[in-house]
Amino acid sequence: MKISFFSSKSYDRSYFNRFNTSYQLKFYDTDLSLESIDLLSDSQAVCVFVNDQLNADVIKQLAAKNVKIIALRCAGFNNVDLQAAKAHGIAVVRVPAYSPHAVAEHAVALILTLNRKTHKAYNRVREGNFSLERLTGFDLFGKTVGVIGTGKIGEAFAKIMKGFGCRVLAYDLQPHPDLVALGIEYVALDALFTASDIVSLHCPLTPQTNRLINADTLQQMKPNAMLINTSRGGLVDTSAVIKALKTGHLGYFGIDVYEQEADLFFHDLSESIIQDDMLMRLMSFPNVLITSHQGFFTEEALCQIAQVTFQNIRDFEAGQLNPSTTLVQP
Numbered sequence: 608m609k610i611s612f613f614s615s616k617s618y619d620r621s622y623f624n625r626f627n628t629s630y631q632l633k634f635y636d637t638d639l640s641l642e643s644i645d646l647l648s649d650s651q652a653v654c655v656f657v658n659d660q661l662n663a664d665v666i667k668q669l670a671a672k673n674v675k676i677i678a679l680r681c682a683g684f685n686n687v688d689l690q691a692a693k694a695h696g697i698a699v700v701r702v703p704a705y706s707p708h709a710v711a712e713h714a715v716a717l718i719l720t721l722n723r724k725t726h727k728a729y730n731r732v733r734e735g736n737f738s739l740e741r742l743t744g745f746d747l748f749g750k751t752v753g754v755i756g757t758g759k760i761g762e763a764f765a766k767i768m769k770g771f772g773c774r775v776l777a778y779d780l781q782p783h784p785d786l787v788a789l790g791i792e793y794v795a796l797d798a799l800f801t802a803s804d805i806v807s808l809h810c811p812l813t814p815q816t817n818r819l820i821n822a823d824t825l826q827q828m829k830p831n832a833m834l835i836n837t838s839r840g841g842l843v844d845t846s847a848v849i850k851a852l853k854t855g856h857l858g859y860f861g862i863d864v865y866e867q868e869a870d871l872f873f874h875d876l877s878e879s880i881i882q883d884d885m886l887m888r889l890m891s892f893p894n895v896l897i898t899s900h901q902g903f904f905t906e907e908a909l910c911q912i913a914q915v916t917f918q919n920i921r922d923f924e925a926g927q928l929n930p931s932t933t934l935v936q937p
């Protein structure tokens with residue numbers, strides 16, 4: 608079988624080639640869209656990532672090209688019209704858990720950097736500036752951390768924060784008994800917002816969670832609190848965040864995802880004029896830290912992504928899709 612990869616980078620080529628035993632792999636740098644779909648020739652499988660937009664029109668064209676399976680090399684699937692895939696008899700599979708630790712640890716990295724300002728200290732010291740002025744942080748020990756979504760990543764994150772000696776509050780539609788046994792307290796969403804010094808988002812983007820962080824919920828948060836989003840950009844109303852940062856109500860904002868990231872993240876735009884004024888405004892705040900969707904980016908996760916994706920395709924060929932990795936069974 609031939610598999611066509613869209614939005615592929617050097618690391619995709621490297622890891623997928625390493626674990627490939629039997630497939631013909633075709634890598635395209637471009638994202639999958641109506642414009643790029645003509646690149647496909649006799650591929651029964653397409654392999655896509657977080658910012659490829661698989662809407663109903665794209666899926667219809669994939670069906671016309673005889674594509675039988677969409678293999679997501681990521682966990683989130685808010686970018687795929689699953690009903691359209693079902694209607695066209697195309698299977699959709701994903702990698703539900705490549706390394707929850709990778710993303711959880713990245714969320715912690717954002718917290719520690721924003722708090723202790725190591726990014727600023729690094730630059731200062733390299734320039735011979737050994738002053739401590741304006742580098743004051745706070746102890747994480749004893750602080751209250753609110754975790755929204757305690758699935759695989761939220762669980763790993765909550766356990767790390769417990770290890771720092773934080774009080775950990777959680778909100779999820781399905782509370783996790785093991786976490787309660789570890790002393791993590793499930794509370795109502797407003798109680799989490801009002802009590803937390805740090806709020807970290809680990810739920811998927813769904814119609815219910817779209818803009819979960821908005822002017823109202825930001826207002827409920829403690830003055831000077833920290834907000835971390837490593838989940839999906841659409842969970843946050845960015846213009847409301849900018850207002851809360853300008854008034855000083857929101858103390859820190861750390862993100863690995865951004866609602867309009869599709870044309871920006873994963874690309875080197877260092878010589879381009881960036882047109883996204885909202886992102887540029889965010890970058891101007893001293894208490895904002897942005898990374899470009901690198902939470903997943905560890906050696907362990909990249910190996911797992913390639914191995915599970917190949918296994919998903921082998922299962923499809925054998926007519927035995929694994930329910931835990933299958934979103935649409937044709």
Ligand code: NAI
Pocket residue numbers: 682683703704707710755756757758759760761778779780781809810811812813815816837838839863864900901902903904
């Ligand atoms: P998961 O499916 O294991 O956990 C999600 C949790 O959110 C579940 O416990 C679910 O009950 C809960 N949830 C669903 N709707 C909710 C709601 N309305 N309110 C509160 N909780 C709700 O997913 P996992 O693996 O922990 O991933 C979480 C998210 O992290 C993914 O959806 C994806 O958007 C993001 N992600 C980000 C990556 C990055 O590189 N930054 C990489 C991988 C995932």
